[in-house]
Amino acid sequence: MNIPSSKWHLAIEKRRSRRHFDPNLTLAPETLAALDKICSQFAPFPHARSRFVTQSAESIFKGAIGSYAKVKNAPAFIAFVGNMDDPFVQEQVGYTGEGIILEATALGLNTCWVAGFFRPEIVASLIEVRNRERVLAVTPVGYAQQSESWEEKLMTGFGRSHNRLPLSKLVRGLPREKWADWVNVSLEAARLAPSAVNRQPWAFDVQDDGITVFVRTMGPEFNVSKRLDCGIAMLHLEVAAVHSGCNGEWEFLASPQVAKFKIRS
């Protein structure tokens, strides 16, 4: 499937993590069908897939520790699954999952990546998880309560969790005055990507023929791979590049590099 770049580029600006859903707003049959369709159609890598589950997400967050992942009243969820035999499974699941999340956003729905604080064994009892596969993350899907509850505001640090680092702290390589037009737009989109605890572990090396994404921060991963966050940023980068008329291919790279987006000449 080709990336619907205009629609997803708009969704990048619009998306915010939401955790408390409106129990009175159910998903219409055409919305259910659209979510199911995007999960089966947007599967750019053989070892990363998404499964839409039309079952209350309550049970998969039940018993999760702390308030960070307190998801309430979500009518459905999507599981992001990867085959652990693939050395690049984390970035592939991040990239694939974010495509699904942007499509859900474009459909007017709300989501929240949850990778640390859910119960994978419950998810595995609801979907088929094959040998060597693992549920790496999930997102609740539904319509969020119109305004953020006090509890939700506390969780997001009154909006601070949506703040992002400036490009000046994230980019090396070619000086800005030598950047082609698509580069700035693509880096701005990558910068807006969500990441676990908003740690923004990525950085970007700009070259004549493309951009390399690499892991900027060392230190503990807290059970969620930084390469998964980087996969999410890769999808944002490519959506904006394609939207600016620049197509390319990803080449996966060994750590601490993640992947290079090579422009097609």
Ligand SMILES: Cc1cc2nc3c(=O)[nH]c(=O)nc-3n(C[C@H](O)[C@H](O)[C@H](O)COP(=O)(O)O)c2cc1C
């Ligand atoms: C891989 C990943 C894992 C996440 N895990 C959780 C989680 O376990 N619980 C939670 O409440 N939020 C989780 N989040 C949401 C982040 O906290 C949120 O994306 C970040 O603070 C940026 O805010 P924004 O999504 O509103 O832009 C996760 C996000 C990502 C990308």
